[in-house]
Amino acid sequence: MPDSRLGKEVIASPLAIQGLTVSYDHRPVVHSVDFVTPPGSMSAIIGPNGAGKSTLLKAALGITRRLSGEVRVFGRPLDQETRHLAFVPQRSSVDWDFPARVIDVVGMGLYRDLRWWQFGSRQLRLRAMESLARVGMEGFADRQIGQLSGGQQQRVFLARALVQEADLTILDEPFAGVDAATEAAIIQVLKSLRDEGRTLLCVHHDLATVRDYFDHVLLMNVRRIAAGSVDEAFSEENLQATYGGRLSPVQLARLTESPNGRRQEEERRW
Ligand SMILES: Nc1ncnc2c1ncn2[C@@H]1O[C@H](COP(=O)(O)OP(=O)(O)OP(=O)(O)O)[C@@H](O)[C@H]1O
Numbered sequence: 001m002p003d004s005r006l007g008k009e010v011i012a013s014p015l016a017i018q019g020l021t022v023s024y025d026h027r028p029v030v031h032s033v034d035f036v037t038p039p040g041s042m043s044a045i046i047g048p049n050g051a052g053k054s055t056l057l058k059a060a061l062g063i064t065r066r067l068s069g070e071v072r073v074f075g076r077p078l079d080q081e082t083r084h085l086a087f088v089p090q091r092s093s094v095d096w097d098f099p100a101r102v103i104d105v106v107g108m109g110l111y112r113d114l115r116w117w118q119f120g121s122r123q124l125r126l127r128a129m130e131s132l133a134r135v136g137m138e139g140f141a142d143r144q145i146g147q148l149s150g151g152q153q154q155r156v157f158l159a160r161a162l163v164q165e166a167d168l169t170i171l172d173e174p175f176a177g178v179d180a181a182t183e184a185a186i187i188q189v190l191k192s193l194r195d196e197g198r199t200l201l202c203v204h205h206d207l208a209t210v211r212d213y214f215d216h217v218l219l220m221n222v223r224r225i226a227a228g229s230v231d232e233a234f235s236e237e238n239l240q241a242t243y244g245g246r247l248s249p250v251q252l253a254r255l256t257e258s259p260n261g262r263r264q265e266e267e268r269r270w
Pocket residue numbers: 024025029047048049050051052053054055056
């Protein structure tokens with residue numbers, strides 16, 4: 001049962017992070033960060049290199065130890081709610097030389113829900129194949145994972161998350177090192193999950209696509225700078241504060257102008 005003392009926003013939220021602090025070698029790399037993802041939203045965590053984005057995710061998922069703070073998944077402590085949660089790690093953090101076939105990696109997404117006698121069953125293979133088809137990788141099912149390109153590896157990891165049918169999927173830089181076609185394919189799958197009412201949270205680096213891809217955003221640099229809807233929080237002022245004044249006025253204006261403003265400007269030039 002969710003704790004009745006919690007606020008309504010925290011209970012309803014797929015992921016509610018409160019006062020999260022993580023230290024490495026006595027140095028806080030994430031300091032007292034609050035963030036609440038609205039249900040059915042697609043949120044980005046943005047900030048410069050070393051801002052603590054991956055650490056925040058790993059601490060929220062219990063992979064890295066937190067010094068203080070609270071994490072609730074659908075209003076419950078993390079260890080009680082992992083069935084609703086899927087995680088796609090950074091591709092570079094995975095040992096791709098590990099001898100495993102694509103179909104096995106995708107099937108691993110289901111192991112938590114299965115009894116031992118169901119491992120290797122036809123039904124499991126069917127579900128894994130459906131997820132692979134959704135990311136255009138059904139032709140690679142029996143390939144060793146070490147023999148895939150970077151973009152193909154990323155799609156396989158997304159298929160592994162899809163097979164779990166999680167209500168909350170957390171992805172650490174899903175577009176890192178993939179080509180434009182793969183990025184378009186991945187974003188299409190993520191948006192279709194959001195349209196089904198599921199919640200997605202991504203660490204994201206490309207500021208130019210934040211407005212197109214996401215509806216909510218957390219801007220952080222060790223501390224939380226701002227969070228909220230992209231329209232409100234993704235502002236020149238907040239970006240300047242997050243990136244320490246390293247973005248030029250032209251970059252800032254381009255990034256933060258609304259699509260309507262851009263259209264009007266293009267029409268004016270014509
Ligand atoms: N295991 C670790 N031990 C010590 N320091 C670490 C460890 N992992 C990360 N750090 C440090 O913590 C800080 C935050 O790292 P983190 O990877 O969370 O940042 P990030 O915002 O995800 O960066 P990037 O955009 O470069 O991926 C960095 O200064 C990093 O050097």
